[in-house]
Amino acid sequence: MAHETPLQDLYEEITCPVCLEYYVDPMTPRCGHSLCRSCVARLYGQPRKAFPCPQCRVLVPPRGLRLNRHLANIVECARGLQMERGEKGTHVIWPACPRHQKPLLLFCRNDETLICMVCNWAMEHRGHWVLPIDEVASEYQDKFEALQQSLEKKRTTAIERKLAEEEKKQTFLTQIKLEKDEITSVFKEMQKFIKAKERLWLDQLGEMEKETEKIWEENITSLTKEIGRLSTLISEMAKKRQQPPIRLLQDIGSTLKRYQEGLLRQVVELSPRPEKRLRSYSQKRPVLLKAMENFEEFLEETFPKGKCHGSVNGKGNFSGRF
Numbered sequence: 001m002a003h004e005t006p007l008q009d010l011y012e013e014i015t016c017p018v019c020l021e022y023y024v025d026p027m028t029p030r031c032g033h034s035l036c037r038s039c040v041a042r043l044y045g046q047p048r049k050a051f052p053c054p055q056c057r058v059l060v061p062p063r064g065l066r067l068n069r070h071l072a073n074i075v076e077c078a079r080g081l082q083m084e085r086g087e088k089g090t091h092v093i094w095p096a097c098p099r100h101q102k103p104l105l106l107f108c109r110n111d112e113t114l115i116c117m118v119c120n121w122a123m124e125h126r127g128h129w130v131l132p133i134d135e136v137a138s139e140y141q142d143k144f145e146a147l148q149q150s151l152e153k154k155r156t157t158a159i160e161r162k163l164a165e166e167e168k169k170q171t172f173l174t175q176i177k178l179e180k181d182e183i184t185s186v187f188k189e190m191q192k193f194i195k196a197k198e199r200l201w202l203d204q205l206g207e208m209e210k211e212t213e214k215i216w217e218e219n220i221t222s223l224t225k226e227i228g229r230l231s232t233l234i235s236e237m238a239k240k241r242q243q244p245p246i247r248l249l250q251d252i253g254s255t256l257k258r259y260q261e262g263l264l265r266q267v268v269e270l271s272p273r274p275e276k277r278l279r280s281y282s283q284k285r286p287v288l289l290k291a292m293e294n295f296e297e298f299l300e301e302t303f304p305k306g307k308c309h310g311s312v313n314g315k316g317n318f319s320g321r322f
Contacts, residue, residue: 013117023036027040029064034068107131113253141248151230162223176205184202240255
């Protein structure tokens with residue numbers, strides 16, 4: 001008979017019909033009913049001939065009893081549940097089997113699903129590896145822990161990559177600024193007719209600077225999203241691990257698959273950076289310096305009376321004025 005809550009059904013299922021207490025060493029004959037080992041001894045002593053089952057009156061052979069270890073394990077789980085409720089004063093909602101309206105106390109490893117006692121006896125689970133949920137919950141908790149650790153390592157790697165990208169960005173932008181300063185110092189003392197060349201060069205470097213900003217911001221944004229995604233998975237997994245075993249194991253197959261897919265997801269691809277283009281500009285600067293040196297020699301030869309004062313030093317800087 002179904003009761004108001006699955007727990008009441010559970011307690012009825014694990015109560016001996018003879019002593020009306022929880023089963024102790026439950027013995028089960030072929031008819032499927034159970035009773036305590038001590039109740040068998042009290043009613044029938046050491047039976048040498050068939051005796052009637054106290055519930056259905058079917059004759060049970062003297063050697064037709066066997067210890068029901070599954071039922072004994074379920075009794076222990078129920079005792080622990082009752083103690084937990086008594087200590088914490090909480091109400092545990094134990095879900096019932098949608099087919100049989102019995103408490104889901106067992107876990108089928110073959111199908112990775114929760115089942116009730118009636119499901120365990122059904123043809124679809126016959127021969128399957130079935131265990132009480134408390135015996136298998138710790139194993140899946142360990143799996144979640146391993147997955148969480150892997151995700152945490154992946155998040156740490158992503159954070160390190162983000163920091164490295166930020167550092168490279170700042171270094172590269174500093175190099176661009178230094179290059180701009182060097183170019184500015186070279187062109188600063190030249191006549192107005194080369195000002196257009198200077199502006200063209202600086203404009204190109206400025207465009208590269210904007211492009212660099214955009215590329216690194218996109219890379220950092222991608223890594224930030226990846227870190228957020230991993231953090232969300234880790235947070236969900238941490239909460240999942242703290243759930244009661246019955247909630248932990250509900251839909252365990254699809255849950256594990258989703259977290260494993262999150263772990264196997266491809267690493268974020270970063271956009272290429274324009275280092276080669278900057279190097280090409282850096283390589284052109286010595287050519288310009290050589291041209292300026294040649295120009296200085298030309299000025300010295302053309303204006304021997306010192307109309308041009310100053311020179312280009314080894315760093316590409318002009319000293320003096322025209």
